[in-house]
Amino acid sequence: MKKLLHFLLFVSILGTSLSAYAVERGDPLKGQPAVRKRVLYLPERFEVTPSLGVSFLQDYRHTFLVGAKAEYHLNDYLSFGFSAHFAPFSINTGLTDEIQATLPNQLESDTWVNPTPSKDAMMSALNEIKLVMGPHITYTPAFGKMGLFSTVFFNFDVYFFGGLGIVMFEAGDLSPYTDTPDQYRQAVSAGTAGQKLHILVEEENGGMRFGPQAGIGFHFFLNSWMAINAEFRWMYIKRNAAGFDRNGDRVYEFIEAEGMTRDWVIVDNGDESWENTMFFHFGLSMFFPQFAPRSN
């Protein structure tokens, strides 16, 4: 009996000790930060990023941008800022070159029958991006470290942003290639009618346009206050890139000298459509103050 009691006592103590040991050996990292002593690149710092940009998947003109982004980081995750980029020049897309190669050099002799635009008219009608800007809020959920070819190691973060997108377009100008009903009547009377597109441009396809913007970006940190910034920016903007009629609305006028009714196509805001307008930006981010503390 005594041996049995001693055995029970031994088993009890052993079991209790093991369970206590297991509790004590529970995951010591539970609830702890994944990374300690890391460089805090973002919290309470001001960021200025001069950058170059290029449009992506534009229909008619590739736009190149020069500008900057200013941002204040409230903490490790949230920041707000404003970016503005000017477009000093743009180039034709492959589609534009292809269309141009197909179009005639001059307007057709009878533009009532064949209102195909000439090369110059087609190019003159296009609108162009001149300014891209807007405020945004940025969320930076992740940071990390990477090795390139197991040779170069650097820290990075990835962020998402969203806000209001503002795009200023330079309007196309079709006026040298079009006539109005009154101008047409005068030309008919004078016997000089012809070789004009019968388009009424009631609203130009330029000016400010507003829409949502969103994107994703990366900082690749060179040191505690400089980073290479790569960013993809998407804007959803209403525009009429081609500058011609889209919805088929027109006005009918009776031409007394011809004794018949003619129709003029109307180009206005109704011909605009929402389009994805996307850009890549590459810049150099500078953070101020230059000192970046470390976490605990």
Added chain:
Amino acid sequence: MKTWAIVLFALFATWTLQGVPAANARGADDDIIMEEEEPSTTDPAGTPTDTPTDVGDGTDTGSTDSADPGAAVAGDDEKSLPKGDDEDARSYWSDIKVVPRKLILKQNRVELIPYMGVTLNDNLIRHIAFGGEFGYYMSDAMSIGVGGHMYTKQQTDRAYLTGLQQRVLPTLNQYLYTATLNVNYEAAYGKFAVHNKKILQWGIFLSGGLGVTGTEVIPRNAAHEPWTNMNITIQVGAGFRVFINQWLTLWGGVRNYMMQDKFENSNRTQPSADAGESNAAARFINNIVFQVGVSVFFPTSFEYTTFK
């Protein structure tokens, strides 16, 4: 009786004192000895090494430490363990991995990647691609494989508007399929922390390949029959993957399938489809496809070959 009393007392004592270690454990969680006072040490090669508190990150980009991803890539995680004076602390931390092991070892494993994609660089016609890739890893970084996909086409609003606004019927081909032999190389490997809580590992790969792409002309004249082309295709691309577990990754990439394709001649007076085909105009095409999918590794498990 005396024995009974001793036994009962001992049982009472052991059972009631069970909560004490647990309380200590909670206290330990709140006040972990991170040994951060210990200065960085220098290895024999003179390379500064990090303190053990750097769980995979936290160093200046200017320093190369033993806890960086390169160490993770090499699987050298055993060399970053702490060497504190306190023996208790050492035993306490001895089984904590400073550098997480590389989540997937790929050498001598095969990878199956079902994916879907979308073409990016044609304003007039968009293609959705469905396909897959099968690869074999000769090393942990390099694989060879075969991949392919089929396309379905969608003409965009701009294709319609080009006819309406510029009065031009666009010259278009649709893609039918692409199949390539590929070589992939994992050029970069890293990890990131989400909200400083969860550490994920990821990699960037470069890809190159050679294959064929089938295309079909969309005749400008609807009365003409379309014809098909089979084009030698060079593929270059890059992508990334995020490792989920030992056999699964999220996979994405952008690949450019370059080929010399044949289109209807821009001279728009072809009397018949045959005449159009015989007068076809060759043009170099960059078919850029954004692809996303998952990759599954077989066998689904593996043995690490290095110590923890």
